[in-house]
Amino acid sequence: MAKSSKVILTATVGDLGHSGDVVEVRPGYARNFLIPKGLAFKWTKGAAAQIEAMRRARRARQMATREDAVAAKNAIEGTVVELKAKVSESGKLFGSISVEAIAQALASQAAVEPRAISVEPIKTTGEFPATVALHPEISASFTVKVTAEK
Structure with a gap:
């Protein structure tokens, strides 16, 4: 055999x-x-x-896809994505910000896959650096700003 x-x-x-x-x-x-x-x-x-x-x-x-990725990088690079979340009195979030929520907020600039976004776990308010891999050779950096929901 x-x-x-x-x-x-x-x-x-x-x-x-x-x-x-x-x-x-x-x-x-x-x-x-x-x-x-x-x-x-x-x-x-x-x-x-x-x-x-x-x-x-x-x-x-x-x-x-490389040409699309370059266009998406130009749209995303350096932007600030603002998200609102419920916050305790000490400034900590009830839960955390998911990459799916970040991908939805980025949808106005370009459609991205949530699993392509890399960011540290967000559990407090503030600004956090993030990157998204658009192509094996191309990635874009942006900032995620989390504010308290009123």
Whole structure:
């Protein structure tokens, strides 16, 4: 029985590869998971043209998203996002500010994924530095200002 099977990925699969990559996996993983889910197809000698077409399409998508990321960086860089929260008398928040709330507040400048935002846990009022990863090579810095809700 074969120890490994060559497949061509049609989508990005975590810890395995990206669309158009040729990878070797266990035959059962390819037969029972990757191929039925449409994440890969069996490697053949004639698939070289398909692989190159997939790589060209991936590069084109990355260039388009890079241009979008540069535009979003210009819109976000240096801005102050103001959020209001319920605060105790000592200035501490009841709960904390979530990255989802920050992403919603940033939606007026650019649409961002909440998991792309990195900020220290916000549990008091004040100003906090934050960054958002817009592209693997591009990130934007901004400030989150938390004020007391009246």
